Amino acid sequence: MKNFSILGLGHIGRVHQQAILDAPNAQLISVIDYNLPEDISVKAYNTLESFLTEDQETDVVVIATPNGLHREHAIRCLKGGKNILIEKPLALSFEDAKEILAVAHQKGLRVFSSMQLRFSPVVQYVKNLLENNSLGKVYMINIQCYWNRNRNYYKLRDWHGKDDMDGGVLFTQFSHFIDILNFWFNDVQCTESNSRNFTHNDITEFDDSGIVNFLANEAVGHMVYTTSTFNKNFESSITLIAEKGTVKIGDQYLNQMLYCDVKNVCCSNNISTEQKNFHPNAIEEISDALLRKNPSVLDGHHALNLVKFIVDANAMAKANKELNAIEIQ
Numbered sequence: 001m002k003n004f005s006i007l008g009l010g011h012i013g014r015v016h017q018q019a020i021l022d023a024p025n026a027q028l029i030s031v032i033d034y035n036l037p038e039d040i041s042v043k044a045y046n047t048l049e050s051f052l053t054e055d056q057e058t059d060v061v062v063i064a065t066p067n068g069l070h071r072e073h074a075i076r077c078l079k080g081g082k083n084i085l086i087e088k089p090l091a092l093s094f095e096d097a098k099e100i101l102a103v104a105h106q107k108g109l110r111v112f113s114s115m116q117l118r119f120s121p122v123v124q125y126v127k128n129l130l131e132n133n134s135l136g137k138v139y140m141i142n143i144q145c146y147w148n149r150n151r152n153y154y155k156l157r158d159w160h161g162k163d164d165m166d167g168g169v170l171f172t173q174f175s176h177f178i179d180i181l182n183f184w185f186n187d188v189q190c191t192e193s194n195s196r197n198f199t200h201n202d203i204t205e206f207d208d209s210g211i212v213n214f215l216a217n218e219a220v221g222h223m224v225y226t227t228s229t230f231n232k233n234f235e236s237s238i239t240l241i242a243e244k245g246t247v248k249i250g251d252q253y254l255n256q257m258l259y260c261d262v263k264n265v266c267c268s269n270n271i272s273t274e275q276k277n278f279h280p281n282a283i284e285e286i287s288d289a290l291l292r293k294n295p296s297v298l299d300g301h302h303a304l305n306l307v308k309f310i311v312d313a314n315a316m317a318k319a320n321k322e323l324n325a326i327e328i329q
């Protein structure tokens, strides 16, 4: 059994609270939030400092505060002797993400990343197809993320929409899709990126839509994303076009096999699942990895390239925009 504490009991902090309850090898012993709700049945702290001074029992702190605070909170927890599970992303810059891992290494502690869609059976099924070469050479990858985030979404939390705290839609909305690429392929690199702001010009400090080209091993990839889709989320999917098969998976939680036609492989729709919340799988995995001292698919170094990919995509999109602005003048 491993003892967990949650830093930041907001929307996703609550999901972790339930996940820790559901996991057979984990228990929640405290929560830390400067704005504590009243219905807390475990020890509660309203500053990280008071927690780090008093706590002697926590094995893992779940960092579920806004993206822009992850670096500071991660490093303080590590220096306080705690293993950490950082909500996505690890940090908003590649340097900050590397610094977190370096401090953990110095302290002999572990950093995990909340990339829970890696536990979707559909995602794992495709990973097996790739690993046993059932798909042969992968030619093309297409990611489509057509979502809606309306004005209320940005008004509800003051960190949403801010460059330094939120970091943009690739970090906050679409990082799981890029993470799955990193889970499936060894070498994923952004090669070109363009972005536009269609419906959030007066409400976010970053663009709401874009097109990213990338390479994943030998395959060429293309990602189209937006939070400007009319009325509600429309589609989330990843398609692989390969030598020996075509596969399309989707739904917001990548839990549905939408199309599967692979040579000599009997693909079944039974792989799809109604499970959408994979946080309990992640908590169980982390407890187990600590108890057995095993490596984990959630080890922080697996989440480094995700940060690099998004930082590169955002920088390329910004540079292209500036170039276009100069050309228009």
Ligand SMILES: NC(=O)c1ccc[n+]([C@@H]2O[C@H](COP(=O)([O-])OP(=O)(O)OC[C@H]3O[C@@H](n4cnc5c(N)ncnc54)[C@H](O)[C@@H]3O)[C@@H](O)[C@H]2O)c1
Binding pocket: 007, 008, 009, 010, 011, 012, 013, 032, 033, 034, 035, 046, 047, 048, 064, 065, 066, 067, 069, 087, 088, 089, 114, 115, 116, 157, 171, 172
């Ligand atoms: N893995 C996923 O699928 C997923 C889904 C949603 C959000 N997230 C991530 O989870 C994190 C939190 O998102 P959220 O939607 O829960 O945000 P939220 O605003 O609902 O919750 C953040 C909480 O942190 C607390 N907090 C902020 N600063 C603090 C500080 N200095 N000390 C103590 N408490 C502090 C706030 O009071 C709030 O309760 C973000 O990094 C986000 O990207 C991940």
